[in-house]
Amino acid sequence: MSPPASGGLVPRFEDQGYAGDDIAARRRWIEETTGASLDQVGASTLPGEALRGNIENPIGAAQVPLGAAGPLLIHGEHAQGTFYVPLATTEGALVRSYERGAAAITRAGGATVRLYMDENRVTPVFVFDGVAEAAEFVRRLPEHFETLKAEAESTTRHGKLLRLEPRPVGREVMVHFCYSTGDAHGMNMIVKATDRACQWLVANTPARRHLIFSGLEGEKRAAGSLFAGGKGKKVVAGARLPARVCRAWLHATPEQMADVWRHTMLGHVQGGTLGYNGHYANGLTALFIACGQDVANVANSAVGVTTFEVIGEGDLYATATLPSLTVATVGGGTGLGTARECLEMLGCAGTGHAPKLAEIAAALVLAGDLSMGAAIASGEFVQAHEEYGRNRPETRP
Numbered sequence: 218m219s220p221p222a223s224g225g226l227v228p229r230f231e232d233q234g235y236a237g238d239d240i241a242a243r244r245r246w247i248e249e250t251t252g253a254s255l256d257q258v259g260a261s262t263l264p265g266e267a268l269r270g271n272i273e274n275p276i277g278a279a280q281v282p283l284g285a286a287g288p289l290l291i292h293g294e295h296a297q298g299t300f301y302v303p304l305a306t307t308e309g310a311l312v313r314s315y316e317r318g319a320a321a322i323t324r325a326g327g328a329t330v331r332l333y334m335d336e337n338r339v340t341p342v343f344v345f346d347g348v349a350e351a352a353e354f355v356r357r358l359p360e361h362f363e364t365l366k367a368e369a370e371s372t373t374r375h376g377k378l379l380r381l382e383p384r385p386v387g388r389e390v391m392v393h394f395c396y397s398t399g400d401a402h403g404m405n406m407i408v409k410a411t412d413r414a415c416q417w418l419v420a421n422t423p424a425r426r427h428l429i430f431s432g433l434e435g436e437k438r439a440a441g442s443l444f445a446g447g448k449g450k451k452v453v454a455g456a457r458l459p460a461r462v463c464r465a466w467l468h469a470t471p472e473q474m475a476d477v478w479r480h481t482m483l484g485h486v487q488g489g490t491l492g493y494n495g496h497y498a499n500g501l502t503a504l505f506i507a508c509g510q511d512v513a514n515v516a517n518s519a520v521g522v523t524t525f526e527v528i529g530e531g532d533l534y535a536t537a538t539l540p541s542l543t544v545a546t547v548g549g550g551t552g553l554g555t556a557r558e559c560l561e562m563l564g565c566a567g568t569g570h571a572p573k574l575a576e577i578a579a580a581l582v583l584a585g586d587l588s589m590g591a592a593i594a595s596g597e598f599v600q601a602h603e604e605y606g607r608n609r610p611e612t613r614p
Contacts, residue, residue, distance in 0.1 A: 227274045235265040235275065244276040263554045271550055281305040281506055283555070284312035285562075289319035289584060290327035293576035299323065302581055303559040304503035310604075311499055314592070318584030321466035325458040328583055330576040334451035336379060337403055337543070338395045339411040342431035343424040345388050350423040354390055355383045361418070368417045369410035375399050376406050378414075384433060390424075391431040395447060400571040401548040402449075402511055404436065435541065437513045439491050443520045449543035450572065454579035455536040458587075463533055467591035471525075471533035474587075477594045478525035494523045494537070495589040497582045504578060505544075508565070509556025514543035518578075523586045537583035544578060546570040 228246050230239040244255050261278035268275050287301035302319070304312050322328050345351040358381055366378045375398065382393035394411045396403070408429060415427045430436075435443045460471050467474070485493045497519040505512045521539045528534045546565050550556050560566035565574040592598040 229274075233269070233273070235269050237265050240265050240275050240277065243274065247276055267553060271553065282307060283507055283559070286312050286316040286581075286584075287319055288323045289577075289580055290323040291330055291576060291580045292327050293330035293573070293580075294332065295570075295573040296330060296576035296580070300563055300577055300580075302504065302577065303507040303562050304500070305506035306499075306503040308499065308503075311503060314588040315500055315581060315585045317466065317591075318586070318588035319581070321458060321462055321587060322456045322580070322584055324466055325456055325462045328454045328456040328580040330452060330454040330579050332450060332452045332572050332575060334446040335397070335449075335572060335575075336395050336447055337398045337407060337449060338393050338434050338447050339404075339407050339429070340384075340391050340393050340431045340434035341411060341415050341427050341429050342389055342391045342433075343415075343418065343427045345390070345423055345425060347388050351385055351388050351390050354422055354424060355385055357422070358383055358392070361422075365414040365417065369394070369396075369407075369414040372410045372413050373406050375401060376403055376410050378410070391433045393434070393447065400546045400568050402514070402543055402545040403548070404511075435517050437516045439516055439520050441491060443517055443541040444492070446540045448517050448541035449514070450575040451538075451540045452542055452575045452579040453536060453538045454576070454583040455534065456583060456587075457528070458533045458535065460531045460533070463591070467587060467595075468597060469591040469594040471527045471531055473594040474525045474533050474535075474590050475527050477590050478523075481593075492520050492522050494519070494521055494582070495586040497521055497523075497537075497539070497585070500582045500585040501542075501578065504581060507556070507559040508544075508563075508574070509550030509553055509560070510544055511549055518542045518544075521582070523583070523590075525590060535583060535587055537579055537586060539575075539579050539582065542575055542578060544571060544574045546574055 228243050234243060244259050248255050258277035263278055265275060283303055283305045285301045285303055288299045289302060290299050362381060369378045377397040379395045379397055384391040396407045398407060412429050418424050419427055435448045463469055463471050482493055498515055501515050501518050502512060505515060520541060524536045526534050545551055546560060547568055551560060557566055563577055
């Protein structure tokens with residue numbers, strides 16, 4: 218389609234146009250400018266004022282099909298019991314795949330899940346005249362911690378500065394500002410806090426200037442540094458599946474599952490992949506869309522490791538490790554419409570539930586990788602997608 222003839226900006230309207238009439242008028246302008254019909258886009262149940270702070274130039278809402286996968290039995294420190302997980306996706310076979318893995322885990326007695334780390338970080342870079350000045354800055358940084366903590370926390374009621382981790386490179390120093398952010402993702406919150414602390418450092422140390430992001434933080438990108446944790450929640454899920462459960466529910470033996478793991482691990486290494494997993498991004502993206510998460514954080518959250526091994530008298534032990542999972546139950550889109558309802562499905566809506574959501578996410582991706590690994594081992598992968606994953610619309614004249 219050719220670009221809009223007017224070439225003008227999308228209408229802003231008074232007070233940025235979040236009133237229902239303004240949204241409708243903006244949508245009509247887009248229809249007239251592009252020639253598209255936006256009836257479905259306009260069929261949103263979200264009140265316009267509720268969108269303030271979540272989106273600009275609103276014209277309605279996108280609709281994504283929503284399914285539920287379960288039962289998924291979890292033995293966590295925060296998530297305990299059986300869950301039915303909401304998944305928003307247009308990829309056929311995805312919900313069925315995660316459901317099969319969840320059912321296998323449940324029939325085997327459930328997944329054990331543990332949370333190791335829960336924090337977030339911003340990593341600004343400071344520039345110095347030379348190497349000596351940079352080194353002096355690094356040596357004296359611990360002396361400033363209490364002052365920097367006070368400066369940072371003066372901007373927020375919820376963010377708590379935990380520690381500083383300097384990373385010198387040449388005559389520059391990158392510094393991890395590591396925070397507790399409670400049940401929020403909190404990136405905007407801690408960026409503001411960090412910028413206040415950085416201004417103090419530039420005014421009171423040899424640092425000439427700073428940039429609020431260096432790229433080392435691993436926000437919304439895959440990075441090797443994510444394996445150490447610190448970008449969200451580090452969480453591990455594991456399950457022991459007897460051979461009879463593997464055969465009955467996954468149509469593969471533990472030995473076949475371990476064989477798939479070994480051979481595909483070689484492919485991951487050859488490809489230079491960060492970590493090893495079958496399709497963490499599938500389950501996390503569907504869960505994130507359903508539950509109002511910042512979907513771009515799938516880039517860092519999906520960096521992780523799955524393991525399959527045969528133990529004992531022929532059982533399969535499978536694990537999923539997510540070192541930098543970013544999920545929230547307050548703030549952002551978590552309170553909007555269907556997102557709130559989906560979080561309520563999981564008992565994760567509101568304050569105090571982000572660790573629980575993280576444990577559910579880890580068990581979910583374990584279920585997904587068990588199912589995918591089994592489909593490859595048994596040769597059923599193509600058949601499953603043929604049955605569930607092909608969109609065959611009726612032929613229209």
